[in-house]
Amino acid sequence: MKIEYNKSLKKYNTFGIDVVAAEFITITSESKLDTILSKSNKNPLFILSGGSNMLLTKNLDMLVLHIAIKGITITEESDKHVHVSVYAGENWHDFVQYCIKNNYGGLENLSLIPGYVGSAPIQNIGAYGVELKDTMTSCEAIHITTREKRIFLNQDCKFGYRNSIFKNDVKGEYIITKVTFKLTKKEHILNTNYGAIKNALTHQGITKPTIKDVSEAVISIRKSKLPDPTKIGNSGSFFKNPVIKINHFINLQKTYPNIPFYKIDKEYIKIPAGWLIEQSGFKGKRWGDAGVHEKQALVLVNYDNASGNEILNVSKKIVTKIKEKFDVLLETEVNII
DSSP states (O other), X not given: OOOEEEEEOGGGSTTOOOOXXXXXXXXXXXXXXXXXXXXXXXXOEEEESSOOSEEOOSOEEEEEEEEOOOOEEEEEEOSSEEEEEEETTSBHHHHHHHHHHTTOBSOGGGTTOOSBGGGHHHHTOEETTEEGGGTEEEEEEEETTTOOEEEEEGGGGOOBTTBOGGGTTTTTTEEEEEEEEEEESSSOOOOOOSHHHHHHHHHTTXXXXXXXXXXXXXXXXXXXXXXXXXXXXXXXXXXXXXXXXXXXXXXXXXXXTTOOOEEOSSSEEEOOHHXXXXXXXXXXXXXXXXXXXXXXXXXXXXXXXXXXXXXXXXXXXXXXXXXXXXXXXXXXXXXXX
């Protein structure tokens, strides 16, 4: 098994941050993973998936395991549903397109989200009214210390808004190796209520959309708003949309009557973080090679050779300003390493 030393991780994170891993191994099978874990003892490890939801701010003086196990299998099937198991190293968007091609419905709204399948449950990825938890039935994971395999059912994962048990109770304890989804084969339940999707379909004159139509609409929307990480380093949405109490929202609405919002329940309101950032004058601003994207204020970008700390400093400026202006504390969606 090949160990690479002083390996640059620039190509392994979507921000394109050039930090170095002391040791680096690409894991292509569960047996290789077991072998490495058996030899690593208690030495620190860093688990790297698609590198799409992290900001690296320092060199990693440890062994980095790049999880690249691939494979897709049908584990169960009926007239209406199919259970699809996919290994952690599969590219997420490629997997979604595999499902579209085979007329498996449920993931079409999650098209073009960067990263690998293995990191999707950690973040409970979501977009345009759909979250991973809506279709995931279970995931398999290996305990880093004991090397025991555990199956986490959907309800075990404690899914929340961009949150799961893997970011809290068992953080850093498991490596997800496989994820299983229950998808529809016919009578698909389409989620087209999100305004942008509805507008895109209407613009194309589509009144009875297929899952492919929805997927293509989402891809078009994301391409129009979000920078391609292969061209401009970024990690998509940098901040979570904040949830505030309704009384707080009512007070904000007096000053900002056009503030967009999503009602969660009788007590809480969700506000788009991108709107708050744009209203604070950050959209399109740049400090050297670090900045805020010109089309989407929720996205921080690396224009060329920004360091992770330079991007982190931009995020801190934003957090401070939003707190002062709106009395709202933004939380990062991206993991800061």
